[in-house]
Amino acid sequence: MSEEKDAFYLVRKGDVVGIYKSLSDIQVLLASSVGSLEIYKGYSLSKKAEEHLASHGVRGAAYSISAADVSEGLFGRIVACPYQQPYHSGGKSFGINLPSKVLRGADQPDNNLKVVGSSLSSSNSEKHQIFNAAQSDMLACLSCIIEFDGAAKGNPGPAGAGAVLRSEDGSKVCHLREGVGLATNNAAEYRGLILGLKHAIKRGYKHIRVQGDSLLVCNQMKGSWKTKNANMAFLCNEAKELTNNFLSFQINHVLREYNSEADVQANLAVNLRAGQVDEDCQC
Numbered sequence: 001m002s003e004e005k006d007a008f009y010l011v012r013k014g015d016v017v018g019i020y021k022s023l024s025d026i027q028v029l030l031a032s033s034v035g036s037l038e039i040y041k042g043y044s045l046s047k048k049a050e051e052h053l054a055s056h057g058v059r060g061a062a063y064s065i066s067a068a069d070v071s072e073g074l075f076g077r078i079v080a081c082p083y084q085q086p087y088h089s090g091g092k093s094f095g096i097n098l099p100s101k102v103l104r105g106a107d108q109p110d111n112n113l114k115v116v117g118s119s120l121s122s123s124n125s126e127k128h129q130i131f132n133a134a135q136s137d138m139l140a141c142l143s144c145i146i147e148f149d150g151a152a153k154g155n156p157g158p159a160g161a162g163a164v165l166r167s168e169d170g171s172k173v174c175h176l177r178e179g180v181g182l183a184t185n186n187a188a189e190y191r192g193l194i195l196g197l198k199h200a201i202k203r204g205y206k207h208i209r210v211q212g213d214s215l216l217v218c219n220q221m222k223g224s225w226k227t228k229n230a231n232m233a234f235l236c237n238e239a240k241e242l243t244n245n246f247l248s249f250q251i252n253h254v255l256r257e258y259n260s261e262a263d264v265q266a267n268l269a270v271n272l273r274a275g276q277v278d279e280d281c282q283c
Contacts, residue, residue, distance in 0.1 A: 010040040019045075019053070142247075143168040143207040146196035149262035150180070150188025150214070151270055159183040160269025163196030164261045165203070174199060174281040177265045179272030189214040190235035192266055193221075195277070197242040208243070210251040211259065218253040 009020045145166045152159035159180040166173050178195050180188050193212065200208055212218060219225035220236050227233035243249040256263070272278065 006044040008042055008045055010042065012038040142205060143209070144172075144200055144203075144205040146193075146200060146208060146210045147259055147262040148189070148192035148196045148210065148212045148214075148217075149259055149266040150185055150190070150192045151263070151266040152180075152183055152185040152188050153270055156182050156184045156187075158270050159185070159188040159191075160266050160272060161188050161191035161195050162262045162265025162267070162269055163192050163199065164265065165196060165199055165205075172282065174203075174279055175261070175265050177269035177272060177278045179269055179274050179276045181274030186214070186216055186229075187231060187235060188266065189217045190232070190239060192262065193217060194235070194239050194242065197239060197245075199279070201242065201245045206247040208246045208249045210249070211254045212251075212262070213254055213256040213259040215253055218251050221251050 007021075011018045011020060145168070147164040147166075149162045150159065151162070159182065161178045161180050163176040164173065165176070176195050176199055178191060180191050183191070189212065193210065196210070197208070216225065216232075217236075220227050220232065221239060227236045269278075
């Protein structure tokens with residue numbers, strides 16, 4: 001899902017107002033928040049508004065400011081977004097309180113947003129169904145599955161790394177290959193993971209599920225196995241740093257027969273020169 005140009009989102013919880021530039025950031029907030037949220041949408045923060053935010057110690061793509069410091073008209077024309085939260089705690093359902101007395105000037109709800117419930121008069125069950133369907137659509141756009149593998153003709157020997165990226169809905173598949181040069185099989189496996197992670201970042205995915213047939217890589221990434229070898233520790237740290245670019249990340253071990261496509265890519269990559277990357281993407 002591409003972001004609308006110059007759009008921003010205001011989220012108020014209690015006496016704190018957050019300014020977000022990404023729907024995916026709001027998605028995570030909705031999933032983790034307990035309590036009522038008030039959410040608004042606007043376009044093109046004015047220079048005056050950015051200066052006001054900066055004067056209160058908030059800068060960058062996402063801001064946070066006390067509600068007491070929000071003045072009328074600061075954000076220009078904003079639209080109330082009737083998000084619904086189907087999350088429960090002790091049998092209590094948390095909803096959104098609209099409109100806000102502090103964020104004045106909000107227009108009618110924007111029902112063009114894909115994550116917005118379209119009927120405020122619906123029953124709680126219908127609202128939850130609307131939200132869950134929209135939530136699934138959004139996560140599908142931002143999520144991908146990475147399959148990785150490595151191959152070495154000798155240990156060490158000429159090696160290659162392979163990865164396969166699949167979008168959750170199956171509409172996008174990328175086959176990736178990278179020549180590794182002389183390396184061990186374990187090093188090639190890590191290079192396959194790193195190759196997949198870098199490509200996922202490049203394509204803008206935010207929620208990542210990884211699978212591979214290397215117990216060593218999977219367990220070291222989870223932290224359940226120590227990285228005693230210096231080269232493995234370096235590669236593991238590189239991969240972990242890449243995962244900081246995602247909103248969610250998980251890695252799981254699978255049997256070799258369920259990792260055949262990544263294995264094919266890794267074996268093809270053995271014939272590539274070190275550092276050469278080939279990709280075949282279906283979009």
